[in-house]
Amino acid sequence: MAPLNVAIVGCGIIGLNHARAILRHPGLRLAALVDAVPAAATALADQLVSEYGADRLPEFASLTAALAGTDLDVVVICTPSGLHVVLAEEALAAGTHVVIEKPLDVSLPRAREILELSRRAEQNGLVVSVISQHRFDPASVVVADAAHSGAFGRLTSGLASVAWWRSQEYYDSGQWRGTWELDGGGAVMNQGVHTVDLLVWFLGRPVEIDARTALLAHERVEVEDIAVATIRFESGALAVLHATTAAYPGLSVRLQVHGDRGSAIIDDDQLEYFGTVDSDGNRAADLVPASELRGGDRGPDQFVVGHFRQYEDIVDAIREHRAPGVTVADAFLSLAVVRAVYLSATLGRPVLLDDVLDGSLDDVEVTTGVRA
Template identity: 75%
Template sequence: MSSAVSSTSRPLAVALVGCGIIGVNHSRVIVRHPDLRIVALVDSVPEASHRLADLIADELGAERPAEFTTLGEALSASSVDLVVICTPSGLHVQLAEEALAAGTHVVIEKPLDVTLPRARRIAALAAEAESRGSVVSVISQHRFDPASVAVARAAHDGAFGRITSGVASVAWWRSQEYYDSGQWRGTWALDGGGAVMNQGVHTVDLLVWFLGRPVEIFAHTALLAHERVEVEDVAVATVRFESGALAVLHATTAAYPGLSVRLQVHGSEGSAVIDDDQLEYFYAAGDGEPRNQASEQVAASELRGADKGPDGFIVGHLRQYEDIVDAIRTGRQPGVRVEDALVSLAVVRAVYLSATLGTPVSFEAVLAGDLDDVDVTAGAFADVLVGGSQ
């Protein structure tokens, strides 16, 4: 169990759970933060934690963490301030519950979980833990991109006038080898969905952050370019918001060779376009001529990170970790809370429900659990085979 940590005390002791690709990326971020120190690695596969421990000690130059096969063992063996959960999405709830029961702060990699009932369970646990002073955050690193911050500020402050519409597109490619590389990939049980849940959830989160509370979602999904996959590789949806604004959502892992993530926000007095985290276009009321960069925007090299390869992941996550550490040190709420992630997950769930039912669905009904009994695992594309053959 961890006690409160003052702003002048030792670095926060981190237990990292899940030593696969995402865990490796998080370790690179955590090691670079001066107020964080990885003291424990947890993975049910000892070889995975051993490889990551080697990387931390030999390549990243940090102290070698202890290795455990369960979170309980790690919490019992050492003092842990922060548990970072990087396991397959379907395992998030159990680990978050265990960490919060031990009194630690918690960071959960996106998405919050793969089902709304379990996500609501995390939200309830997080609210209770926050009342005791714990910080619980879900990774949504793109909310901290300078481009996203500039657009959100303009949307929320009225600089775009009345927000009228949005367009969000994640046009990526994932090979068949990607899905075959892990038994959990492309499954409902552990991935929770396909292109929308796994690849598109960050973009869904930004769309909701920019445009506000959703009201209704109408969607179609398909599996068109992959085999041996339970979930969709393409989805399209329309979203109606409380403000009256309308948006189009598109997510796919079947756009060879892989294009950009693009977000457009349009209003009666201004518009903005973000392409691959860069502010491509920005015009707001009283702002003069349209411009390709906002004053808040930084150079592309800074946004993407000066390092190449795996370190390109670091910059956005490091911004969010800075927010989380400051929240822990000062006792405030983090910039992204569990309730924010719950809303984004409910939109994703609404996409799958609408595609399954063939009708628009109410966002509030989905969020409240009124449609929890609907089985989306068969998909709305069960009779669609790769290549369009019947």
């Protein structure tokens, strides 16, 4: 089959990551670069020529112009999070498949619009997926399979920690960074949303979230640089969520899943521990090959590899006329959990996820919590 023509909208750092993954996939052809700041598109085009010796790509200042000037099959949205919905709507109206970089959006009302758009698009044979590349990590797949199959027994608890560092210069580097309007939040929304997504994927549907946030290590920032929360799931399992951009010099992302017959630990995408017992209490050591215990991807290409795996799924979904591995509904649920963290911290009380999902708390203006 002929490769699918792809446009990247938003040519910053994450746009480069997508471009590298797309250029490696034989089923995709990068056909256009789009950015409202022409210099950004030019810089990305220059870098791709330098890295890959690729032909110079057409550059456009708007998605409208790209759709008019290029035959496109897929539109990849890598803009600031608060701009996702309008671009997704335009791309779907033009009949293209859509890939949205995380998070789905920064606003639940707008995210509901994308959810409805995606449902209508699916009826017309279009694929809409949201980037959650860590669902495709070997370690994540092993743990999810065990959690969903019952290998861990009754799921009892989980831990998700994102202990990262972002300098003041990072927040000062773009006017949208650290704002509620376009960044949608801080350590949880921007840095921790992938880890929240994995926690929900492993443990199931959350019921109640109780959280606190603070801004302790940065200035000229609207959003939090530290958040902690407890999450209660439908199964009865409890989890602790910790996310920060104030943990110098930046440590690992850690996920733990525990049940009454087994546990697993993922540290920086690596399967650090996996152990289960059968119903008689005998160790079931053969569920995970030893080669997979430390089998994640390391090195400079690790972020590209994750996106590449998800693009493999997206291309297959388009070719096979099926739903992608990560749907808009999946991303909407994870976004709702993040929003619940902010709502709970703002209101100073636990929040029911159902009240977030149905829009009952849409009018609450979230705040950062304790400030330095």
